[in-house]
Amino acid sequence: MATPRTAGARGGRWIEHWEPEDERFWESTGRAVARRNLWASIFAEHLGFSVWTIWAVLVLFMTPETGFDYTPEQKFLLVSMVTLVGAVLRVPYTLAVPRFGGRNWTLVSVTVLLVPTALAIVLIQRPETPFWLFLLLAATAGLGGGNFSSSMSNINFFFPERSKGWALGLNAGGGNIGVPxxxxxxxxVIAIFGIAQGWLLAAVYLPLLLVAGWVAWRHMDNLAGARADIGAQVAVAKDRHTWIMSFLYIGTFGSFIGYGFAFGLVLQNQFDRTPLEAAAVTFIGPLLGSLIRPVGGSLADRYGGARITLWNFVAMAAGTGVIIIAALQGSLALFTAGFVVLFLLTGVGNGSTYKMIPTIYSARAEDMVAAGTPRAEATAEAKRLAGALLGLVGAVGALGGVGINLVFRESFAATGSATPAFVAFLVFYAVCIAVTYGVYLRRPRVRAEAASPAAVPADAGPAAEAAPAGPQRP
Incomplete structure (x- = not known):
């Protein structure tokens, strides 16, 4: 049996022979190689998420005491720009792995983050920098947002179908924990050194990025057999379910990343919290939201993805209502508690929404079989299209984070309060409830498409290939 690591014509650490579905190959050599790449990938992706969201923390240091006189609208615009860059880069980063190799691209994508990290160290100490230049340079931190897609795409190629849920779940969770x-x-940093030393936060990541680059260079591999499926991307782009599921994912993951960027700023501007007081609670919501994601997938396995998604949006709408009441009453405790619950619900919704996607195509595979297509061919096509849809939905969903911060910006600009923004989010979640029910639960045929269990991780992320769905469950 061929060794998994061979030097291809392209040179470097390229693996030409890789058959994870072959149990003998997997047990003898494949598992160890795949796990080594997984842990290195988690480390790099974790730092990518951290750099992507670093300005959500640094804006807390940008106060009159440190020389900044930026308005809340300017700060929300700043974090919106960073979020936008990260969301847009998710698609090309997914395609980069088959083109350049997982090891090579991880090495490039993690070391390039030295640029926005170094810029953050400089900018946070220079409040005299023109805002437009500040905005442009800080937006380079969005490079970290693309790492999630390339990391998930790369790990997806390494593992067999029976292990992808575990591997992709660990990879996604390890990355998402970068936010808290x-x-x-x-x-x-604020508690020990004070708000005038915000540059130290960015400085912590410089050596970590160098270590991650070394780990990728030393312990990761490229798979020569990895291929980008452009045809599947084009096919799913023409499917109405692509855009419906993207809309729903904006409500879950978009809410998670948007609130993650905005939470501290909202506390500062809605309740006049100091940087230390705001930072003391901002990590709680993203942390719990990241950890609870597998729960949404498990609930969807048991009760159906569409059903869990529907009731999760109902709970998100109710939680948003509580936040509106808290804001009107000026109750910081109730506001914070409501926000943390909302983070938890975004995590549950992430899992259940992603569980819906492969079952849509599983149901279509059954239609193909009924029409005479061999089952193996129909199943392979369903997995191919579901994987492409997962990638596109992940990219579009991240744009929801941009929308949330822009709505907050307009809300504070017009009224000096976040309350109108939360009213807008409440309306949005109500629309999500209507769409989920009307498309995936109201009609029996579509209910079969989206309500059954499927073996896909709670937040498989871009390019995650879905495992075949189980028996259809109403």
Whole structure:
């Protein structure tokens, strides 16, 4: 049997022979290689998320005491720009892995983050920098947002179908934890060194990025057999379910990343919290929202993805209503508690929404079989299209984070309060409830498409290939 690591014509650490579905190959050599790549990928992706969200913490340091006189609208615009860059880069980053190799692209994508990190160290100490230049340079931190897609795409190629849920779940979770991690570090910097030393937060990541680059160079591999399926991307772009599921994912993951960027700023401007007081609680919501994601997938396995998604949006609408009441009453405790619950619900919704996607195509595979297509061919086509849809939905969903911060910006600009923004979010969640029910639960045929269990991780992320769905469950 061929060794998994061979030097291809392209040179470097390229694996030409990789058959994870072959149990003998997997047990003898494949598992160890795949896990080594997985842990290195988690480390790099975690830092990508941290750099992507670092400005959500650094804006807490940007106060009159440190020389900044930026308005709340300017700060929300700043984090919106960073979020936008990260969301847009998710699609090309997914395609980069088959083109350049997983090891090579991880090495490039993690070391390039030294640029926005170094810029953050400089900018946070220079409040005299023109805002337009500040905005442009800080937006380079959005490079970290694309790492999630390339990391998920790469790990997806390494593992067999029976292990992808475990591997992709770990990879996604390890990356998402980067959001509360950078917020906790920000809290430590403020508490120990004060708000005038915000540059230390970015400085912490410089050596970590160098270590991650070394780990990728030393311990990761490229798979010569990895291929980008452009045809599947084009096919799903023409499917109405692509845009319906993208809309719903904006409501779940878009809410998670948008609130993650905005939480501290909202506390500062709605309740006049100091940087230390805001940083002391901002990490709680993203942390719990990241950890609870597998729960949404498990509930969807048991009760059906569409059903869990529907009731999760109902709960999100109710939680938003509580936040509106808290804002009107000026109750910080109720407002914070409501916000943390909302983060939890975004995590549950992430899992259940992603569980819906492969079952839509599983139901179509059954239609193909009924029409005479061999089952193996129909199943392979369903997995191919579901994987492409997962990638596109992940990219579009991240744009929801941009929308949330822009709505907050307009809300504070017009009224000096976040209350109108939450009213807008309440209306949006109501629309999500109507869409979920009307498309995936009201009619029996469509209910079969989206309500059954499927083996896909709670937040498989871009390019995650779905495993075949189980028996259809109403």
């Amino acid at each position: 991690s950078v917020q906790l570090l920000g809290l430590a």
